[in-house]
Amino acid sequence: MSNNIKINVCMGTGGIAAGGDEVMAAFDLELRKAGLEADVEKHCAVHRVGCRGFCARDVLVDVSVDDVRTTYQYIKADMVPRLVEEHIIGGVPVEDWVVGQDYHDFHDRQEKVVLADCGQIDPEDIQAYLDVDGYKGIVKALSEMSPAEVIECVKASGLKGRGGAGFPTGMKWQFCAANKSDRKYVICNADEGDPGAFMDRSVIEGNPHAVIEGMSIAAYAIGAAEGYVYIRAEYPLAVERLHKALSQARAHGFLGKAIHGTSFDFDIKVKLGAGAFVCGEETALIASIEGQRGMPRAKPPFPAAKGLWGKPTVINNVETLANLPFILRKGAEWFASLGSETSKGTKVFALTGKICNTGLIEVPMGIPLKEIIYDIGGGIEGDRLFKAVQTGGPSGGCIPVEHIDLPVDYENLLKVGSMMGSGGMVVLDENDCMVNISKFFLEFTQSESCGKCTPCRIGTKRLLEVLTRITEGKGKKTDIDLLLDMANDIKDTSLCGLGMSAPNPVLSTIKYFRHEYEAHINDKRCPAAVCRSLLTFTVIENLCKGCGMCLRACPAGAITGEKKKPHYIDTSLCVKCGACFDVCKFKSVIKE
Amino acid sequence: MESSMLTKLNTIHSHFNNNGGNIISALQDIQSEFGYIPEDAVYWFSDKTGIPASKFFGVATFYSQFYLKPRGKNIITACCGTACHVKGSDRIIFRLQDELSLAKGEDTTGDGLFTLEKVACVGACSIAPVMLVNQKVYGKMTPDKMVKELKTYEESPSE
Numbered sequence: 001m002s003n004n005i006k007i008n009v010c011m012g013t014g015g016i017a018a019g020g021d022e023v024m025a026a027f028d029l030e031l032r033k034a035g036l037e038a039d040v041e042k043h044c045a046v047h048r049v050g051c052r053g054f055c056a057r058d059v060l061v062d063v064s065v066d067d068v069r070t071t072y073q074y075i076k077a078d079m080v081p082r083l084v085e086e087h088i089i090g091g092v093p094v095e096d097w098v099v100g101q102d103y104h105d106f107h108d109r110q111e112k113v114v115l116a117d118c119g120q121i122d123p124e125d126i127q128a129y130l131d132v133d134g135y136k137g138i139v140k141a142l143s144e145m146s147p148a149e150v151i152e153c154v155k156a157s158g159l160k161g162r163g164g165a166g167f168p169t170g171m172k173w174q175f176c177a178a179n180k181s182d183r184k185y186v187i188c189n190a191d192e193g194d195p196g197a198f199m200d201r202s203v204i205e206g207n208p209h210a211v212i213e214g215m216s217i218a219a220y221a222i223g224a225a226e227g228y229v230y231i232r233a234e235y236p237l238a239v240e241r242l243h244k245a246l247s248q249a250r251a252h253g254f255l256g257k258a259i260h261g262t263s264f265d266f267d268i269k270v271k272l273g274a275g276a277f278v279c280g281e282e283t284a285l286i287a288s289i290e291g292q293r294g295m296p297r298a299k300p301p302f303p304a305a306k307g308l309w310g311k312p313t314v315i316n317n318v319e320t321l322a323n324l325p326f327i328l329r330k331g332a333e334w335f336a337s338l339g340s341e342t343s344k345g346t347k348v349f350a351l352t353g354k355i356c357n358t359g360l361i362e363v364p365m366g367i368p369l370k371e372i373i374y375d376i377g378g379g380i381e382g383d384r385l386f387k388a389v390q391t392g393g394p395s396g397g398c399i400p401v402e403h404i405d406l407p408v409d410y411e412n413l414l415k416v417g418s419m420m421g422s423g424g425m426v427v428l429d430e431n432d433c434m435v436n437i438s439k440f441f442l443e444f445t446q447s448e449s450c451g452k453c454t455p456c457r458i459g460t461k462r463l464l465e466v467l468t469r470i471t472e473g474k475g476k477k478t479d480i481d482l483l484l485d486m487a488n489d490i491k492d493t494s495l496c497g498l499g500m501s502a503p504n505p506v507l508s509t510i511k512y513f514r515h516e517y518e519a520h521i522n523d524k525r526c527p528a529a530v531c532r533s534l535l536t537f538t539v540i541e542n543l544c545k546g547c548g549m550c551l552r553a554c555p556a557g558a559i560t561g562e563k564k565k566p567h568y569i570d571t572s573l574c575v576k577c578g579a580c581f582d583v584c585k586f587k588s589v590i591k592e
Numbered sequence: 593m594e595s596s597m598l599t600k601l602n603t604i605h606s607h608f609n610n611n612g613g614n615i616i617s618a619l620q621d622i623q624s625e626f627g628y629i630p631e632d633a634v635y636w637f638s639d640k641t642g643i644p645a646s647k648f649f650g651v652a653t654f655y656s657q658f659y660l661k662p663r664g665k666n667i668i669t670a671c672c673g674t675a676c677h678v679k680g681s682d683r684i685i686f687r688l689q690d691e692l693s694l695a696k697g698e699d700t701t702g703d704g705l706f707t708l709e710k711v712a713c714v715g716a717c718s719i720a721p722v723m724l725v726n727q728k729v730y731g732k733m734t735p736d737k738m739v740k741e742l743k744t745y746e747e748s749p750s751e
Contacts, residue, residue: 017719017731056718195673198715233620233657234711274616274655277712291614293654352675352717359718390674426674426717440677444712450654555690577686582735 004067005036005088010060018058019076026080034084054106054359057099063087072097102378106357109376111338113346114322115362118206123241126248129209135254137328138216142260150221151177154324156332158344163189163280163317164395164421165497166343166410172314175304176222179312184224186215187308187315188268189285190231190238193277194393195444196424199348200318202360204231204238207322208245212268214321216254217328219266222314227268230285234275242270277394277448281496282307282315284450295450296496317422319348340366343409347420353390353427354381366407369399373427385430388512392421394441394448395501397508398434417508419501433530434513435520439467441505445498456499459490463506471531475521480510532576535591539580541566543588550580550589593632600625601636608641615643615651619658628659656711664700664707666745669724673713676721680734684721685710687735691742705746 009015009024054060057073063083064070070093072083079097087093121128129135141150155170176184188211192200204211215227231239246268249255257265271289278284279294286308288294307313323345327335339345343365349372352358356378363372369389373379380386388398397418399406406412410420428437446460463486466479476482487503494500510517519525526534539550539559546564558574561567569580569589581589604621611617622633629652638645652658670676670685688694688708692701700707716722719731723738730741 017716017722017729054718058719192715193712195677195713196675196717197713198717201715234714272617272620273657274620275657276655288616291616291651293651350717352720353678358675358720393674424674424717426678428678432678437678440674448712578683582683 004065006062006064008062008064010058015058015060018074020059022077023059023061023075023080026077027084030081030084031088034089036084036088054103054357056356056358057103060099063093065091071099071103073099073103102357105378106359106361106376109367109371110362111346111364112362113326113338114203114210114319114348115206115360117210118202121207123206123208124244126209126245126252129207133329134209134325135213135252137325138213138220138254139260140328141217141220142262142264147177147221147223150217150328153332154221154327157327157335158332158339159320159323159327159335160343160410161317162319162323162347162420162422164392164419166420169316169320172304172316173218173221175302176312176314179305181312183226183309183311184222185308185311185313186219186222186224186227187285187289187313188215188227188229188231188318188321189280189282189315190229190235190318191273191279191285192232192235192318192422193275193280193448194395194422194424196352196390196393196426197350197422199350199360199423201232201235201238203318203322203348204235205241208238208241209249210322210325211242211318212245212249212255214316214324215268216259216266217324218314218316218321220264222312224314225265225267227266228271228289228308229268230271230273230279230289232275233272239270239272246270276450277444278450278496278498281498284496285315286313293450295452296498298495319423339364340407340409342411347408347423349423349425351377351425351427353425354384354429354432355379355427356381363408365409368404369406369408370404372408372425373404377427380427380429386427387430387432388428388434390418390426390428390437390505391424392419392501392504393424394444395419395497395504396421396424397504398428398437398512399508400512402512417504417511419504431528431530433471433526433528434509434516435467435471435526436528436530438505438509439464439471442467442502445502449498449502453493453495453499455490455493456495456502459486459494459499460502462486463490463503467506470517470520471526472533473520473524473531475517477521479521480514480517484510529591532578535576535578536571537569537574537576537578537580537589537591538571539567539569540588540590543586545586545588547585549583549585553579553583555579593636597626597630597633598636601633605637605640608637613641613643615648616655619648619652623658628662631660661700662704664704666706666726667724668706668708668742669714670708670710671714671716671720671722671724672710673715673717673720675717676713679720681721684723684733684735684738688738688742691739706742 059075061072061075062069117132151170151173159169160166190200255267276294279288281296282303284294284296303313336344346362346364348362351361388400390398399416399418403416413420442464446464449456449460451457487506490503491500519527544566551559556573556575558570559567581591608618634645634648721733723730723733
């Protein structure tokens with residue numbers, strides 16, 4: 001038997017929730033029982049997010065014997081004895097539990113730049129980052145390039161901001177560099193507030209040094225000596241890793257005074273956000289760092305001219321910054337060769353919702369939407385029909401099935417009424433109601449509206465009221481036109497990006513799914529059977545076995561019936577909670 | 593004010609001065625010390641610094657992270673992100689509100705054992721719907737499974 005055994009257990013959020021701790025303990029126990037020496041480690045540097053991006057399959061376990069790696073999926077603690085006995089002692093992998101072709105499909109179609117080292121290197125060890133050529137980008141910039149040349153390089157690469165709006169990064173830097181000032185700042189925007197997005201967190205947790213190096217490159221280019229990372233307090237592990245990485249970078253002389261023997265000084269502070277979506281907006285973020293209510297102000301002046309403490313400031317998103325070391329190291333041409341004609345490089349997406357393979361993915365810009373959903377994502381769960389994919393979070397829109405061949409990049413997403421956003425991609429199927437989805441996002445933007453400007457404060461409230469009454473069956477014939485009218489006004493007149501994009505979910509769902517709005521308003525019917533007020537629950541007599549499960553589950557006492565005889569739901573008492581529908585094992589309760 | 597509270601506030605105050613008078617950081621320190629933002633603490637701080645209390649309350653009510661009321665012993669965090677929403681987080685929340693006898697607008701149980709709160713997204717969308725109890729993550733939840741999990745906290749309240 002080999003002495004070279006290595007076991008990696010996936011310990012991301014998914015891994016831990018699926019029982020990763022227990023699996024690790026079981027391996028320790030079984031190996032000790034068998035008198036074996038093996039190296040059991042936590043895999044998954046991308047702790048709390050999802051190792052390799054595929055946590056739907058957790059607990060994932062790698063068993064390597066003499067460097068031949070076998071990956072197992074859905075492993076539980078009670079499966080460990082068989083793995084140890086058959087594979088590690090017997091030398092024969094347990095084929096039943098090995099990942100299938102879909103696991104490889106999920107990975108093979110991806111192209112990893114930003115995520116390349118996430119999950120491969122130890123994020124808490126600077127040496128691991130140095131071993132994969134870490135900090136060579138900033139060293140190259142310092143020793144071979146002038147700040148202007150760095151800006152030229154980033155401009156030539158075609159890199160655009162990954163936070164949502166897609167403004168060319170090099171141009172932003174050039175504006176800031178041109179402003180003379182005694183002080184300038186670089187801010188890393190890690191206030192990832194979009195529901196359904198966890199790209200930035202995974203990058204910081206998986207490879208914090210890449211973000212630090214990216215910030216250093218930006219600082220050198222614009223002439224800043226101080227930087228801030230504005231990060232959500234809800235990301236405790238990312239914050240901890242960032243602090244560790246910062247102190248290691250200082251110890252190795254990549255931060256501090258006279259970096260790499262040059263006259264370049266730079267250091268970074270961490271500021272914790274306090275939970276406000278609007279702080280993703282640049283000027284609101286600046287107000288928040290200054291300790292104020294995070295409210296945006298009118299632009300211009302742009303932060304590049306007047307930013308933090310009134311000084312010229314560049315604000316870049318985490319993923320944007322994490323691309324920079326690679327661009328400096330491998331060159332602008334290499335980066336520009338990736339992606340589509342107008343959008344260069346790759347994009348990280350959080351692929352979630354009603355899809356088989358949920359997880360974190362990185363793909364070249366311009367990849368057809370179909371490939372993401374069917375090849376990487378493995379198609380729709382339970383063979384139901386694909387309805388739409390929601391991108392861009394609360395600021396984005398829904399892309400319907402007729403645009404399934406759309407190449408995914410900034411320009412194309414805008415063309416169909418959505419946007420890149422920070423990269424959330426939520427797949428919806430036939431059981432999702434588009435009016436409900438639109439209402440869901442408006443609930444979010446309405447409560448996150450900072451209240452400074454009237455169109456956003458009052459407008460989102462009114463939009464939400466109209467959407468709510470439509471989903472309750474109280475919609476009026478004129479409501480669709482009213483929604484469109486208000487939505488366009490809010491878009492045109494709001495102060496900041498939050499308000500300007502808040503109506504997008506409404507506009508895009510009306511554009512592509514107007515018939516669903518009409519069904520709610522005219523027929524008082526929710527075609528996807530989601531909106532509770534419009535549902536009726538009934539028992540199909542010939543399917544009902546009279547088991548009494550629904551009767552016991554009903555909180556309103558609306559169900560009657562004798563044992564072993566068909567039951568009956570009194571619709572006047574029914575509160576439409578759906579408990580009967582959930583508990584019925586014979587599918588005899590229907591909702592419509 | 594109790595002397596232990598006073599000591600803690602004095603420490604936070606000296607931190608505040610070193611921090612360039614950052615109100616958000618001060619409130620974060622107060623909350624991490626007391627579990628919420630006690631009104632007394634704000635007035636004490638306001639007197640000490642000469643900054644109007646309204647300024648502190650303005651910031652505290654702006655950000656969703658700050659709580660002005662004490663919270664329960666166990667914090668149940670319901671993720672309401674898009675992925676969780678389409679996978680039925682609403683139904684789990686309704687069920688829990690019912691199970692914990694929370695009236696509309698209430699988030700903490702009468703016995704102070706549980707607080708139920710919603711967050712925009714915890715970033716674990718791959719295993720939606722997601723609930724957290726005291727930071728422990730429960731993925732792919734259903735109303736029934738969640739109610740069952742809560743029983744373990746009722747029987748042996750966490751420390």
